[in-house]
Amino acid sequence: MRIGYPCLNRSIGCTPSKTFRLASYTEERLEQTIAANLACLQKILEYNVEHGLLFLRITSDLVPFASHEICTYSWQEQFADIFQGLGDYCKKHGFRISMHPDQFVLLNAPDAGVLERSIRELAYQSAVLDLMGLDRTAKIQIHVGGVYGDKAASMDRFVENYSQLDKTIRARLVIENDERLYAVADCRKIHDRTGIPVILDTFHHSLNNQGEPVQTALSILAETWTSQEGLPMVDYSSQQEGKRPGAHAEHIVSEDFSRFLGDSKPCDFDLMLEIKDKEKSANLALALAAEDFRLVTRSA
DNA sequence: GGCAGTCAAGTACGC
């Protein structure tokens, strides 16, 4: 079990998600922004090595507008060496890497334009991981998508569109249960038809399930990952007190987290903490898991 | 320098 946090680090004084408005797009600005974002990503990796946080989700904003039609800049060629350096650093230190496109990426969209833009975004994120030279354990996690008034047909559409994807993208994709539409059991059905691995979001699972305890959900999960693809990935969060159900917590709740560690044994997985204060909670989680036999904090 | 409104992209849902 590696532990990590998504995208941003609030302690190191830089962001890998620097962007700008479409209206201010210029190639110079794009180039400067990518350079700054990649430099910050390197700083985050170094911070994480120092702290033993070996699971990292890379921000979708690393290369702003990468999948937008406005972008004709050859960022892949221009920054190839830097991406490779980042990837070498990750491999040297035993990092697990993921990416997570946001809500606009919908592989089961009935609208051809939405689908096309989604595929372009997946191609971009896939290219980032490829440029870093990362193996099949580096994943891109998406949700199944919308229901569009007919869930069965929408799942069929996911399967069909997935099968049409370039195989380099298919090798990266994993699906995650969501809090309203597609539960773990739905994701499992899609896995059975496609072989796509399933990510468990424990918080979403608590809000949308078919009665399976976490332990059962983790067992279902484990069956969907091959050894080639590494340990299953799990997203963990808890409810922010006083906010609507589904709102992510600002800080990790120690008792909840320790209970989760206990409940999830002996399943092993890499754990992403979707908590708003990022590395602060991740460091606390690491301390809480210090005695856990599954925990890995440095390269073997 | 600080603040409020806005930002590439979509879906679901209430009225």
Place this chain on the structure above:
DNA sequence: GCGTACTTGACTGCC
């Protein structure tokens, strides 16, 4: 059919 919530960090214009 239309407007709004969802979610969220960073940008941008305005004071």
